[in-house]
Amino acid sequence: MQYPEPISKLMDSFMKLPGIGAKTAARLAFYTLSMDEDDVTDFAKALISAKRDLHYCSICGHITQGDPCEICQDKARDRSMILVVEDAKDVISIEKVRDYNGLYHVLHGILSPIEGTGPEDINIPSLLKRLQSDEVQEVILATNATAEGEATATYLSRLIKPAGIKVTRLAHGLSVGSDIEYADEITLMKAVEGRREI
């Protein structure tokens, strides 16, 4: 006897999500049976709605219900700065800080020769197109501090600088509240390199 069909179908769906294998899928599917019917209905509706109502902004690539997104439409934003991130989640992380008032550009990926991801496979052409207008004076590269994130930042920097646009990178260093003792060597090196006078 295998799982009854409705639950095995649900397990299949859970298994399509990243990081969820057969055992976790079974656990989640069985848990669903014990949930309130309203919660399950809401879950199903939320799935449909997220897929149907959200898409990527045609300018910056951020997720949005309307197009262009709220940020691109916002007249109060400083249109001379574009902060480049790998992922739409990163936009939300930076927005939470309420310190940055410029625009964004979401790459939806990162250059990766190993995985065969080239400049055309991520949102780089649309970024270069945006830079053709004279409005943009600074591009802040906020790709992650991984080998691929650094390589993508270097690549973009070489491409953008010749156009006379200022290119900056987010500061790397010790996390606030962290111990020097537990910091990795690269982070410590970056912290020393980026030291500031006080």
Add this chain to the structure above:
Amino acid sequence: MQYPEPISKLMDSFMKLPGIGAKTAARLAFYTLSMDEDDVTDFAKALISAKRDLHYCSICGHITQGDPCEICQDKARDRSMILVVEDAKDVISIEKVRDYNGLYHVLHGILSPIEGTGPEDINIPSLLKRLQSDEVQEVILATNATAEGEATATYLSRLIKPAGIKVTRLAHGLSVGSDIEYADEITLMKAVEGRREI
């Protein structure tokens, strides 16, 4: 700026599942946006269908589409044996072995004084009712080999034995293919206790 409403609702739904916190929920919700529309629709349908079409068998408590479940209805099953498990998933694990041909009883939980789970809170009354018929000759206690699983087995054993029904417990010992070196002490103790002549 917070997450757009459709995605924050989807994150809320994911966070109702066990073991999924805010960060994982965000990752899964954003991943959903990049999935095929058909896959998302199937996922939503599977949720609704699992909740609507499946329920617990009125006899044994196993998940089923019809009632009673296929196992309880199967005339070829040995009706003199009931194997007691904590969870419907355990029924499927044992069925996969194709070695056991008796009936099941799913407790849907385990006795836990700390969490305030008493005999009335899990499927124990319905088990005792089933034992009142003369058909049942053996109850196999297959609760997990945890402290609470053992306590529940002991509790049930004391309750059932006086009725003249044979009560057994699944054998505990070394996993097949495992090294003695890496076995924990309790498992080794159980393996020595349960040794068999060859």
